[in-house]
Amino acid sequence: MLANAKLFDAESLMNKEFDQMSTGQKKKATLLVAISFDTPMLLLDEPSNGLDMSAQVDLMKLVDSVAKKSQHTIILSSHDPVLMSEVTTQYIFVNEGTVIKTVDHSLSEAELRQMYEQLYQKAVIR
Numbered sequence: 001m002l003a004n005a006k007l008f009d010a011e012s013l014m015n016k017e018f019d020q021m022s023t024g025q026k027k028k029a030t031l032l033v034a035i036s037f038d039t040p041m042l043l044l045d046e047p048s049n050g051l052d053m054s055a056q057v058d059l060m061k062l063v064d065s066v067a068k069k070s071q072h073t074i075i076l077s078s079h080d081p082v083l084m085s086e087v088t089t090q091y092i093f094v095n096e097g098t099v100i101k102t103v104d105h106s107l108s109e110a111e112l113r114q115m116y117e118q119l120y121q122k123a124v125i126r
Contacts, residue, residue, distance in 0.1 A: 103115070
């Protein structure tokens with residue numbers, strides 16, 4: 001876990017009370033705890049919410065590192081196309097509880113936005 005803490009720039013959280021942390025710090029601490037358990041699957045629901053831009057970059061590095069160096073399957077639920085394009089190798093698009101499309105390779109942010117627009121027939125703000 002200490003290597004992950006260094007990667008996520010979270011050493012300052014190690015001796016801090018959880019209720020004294022900011023929202024972003026709590027998100028980091030919770031993610032580090034989840035990663036420390038040797039479970040075969042991690043489900044991260046909107047992990048970048050509440051994080052500043054620097055912490056979002058750290059998050060992408062951490063998720064990428066964990067995915068490459070462990071046997072964890074990581075499932076991300078997110079509306080953040082930057083995060084999704086940087087760390088995802090498979091996409092499952094869901095609409096009202098039904099899988100409407102799967103893509104078994106990485107997409108660029110532009111490709112991901114275009115796919116979203118096509119599937120959900122909504123204009124995407126760029």
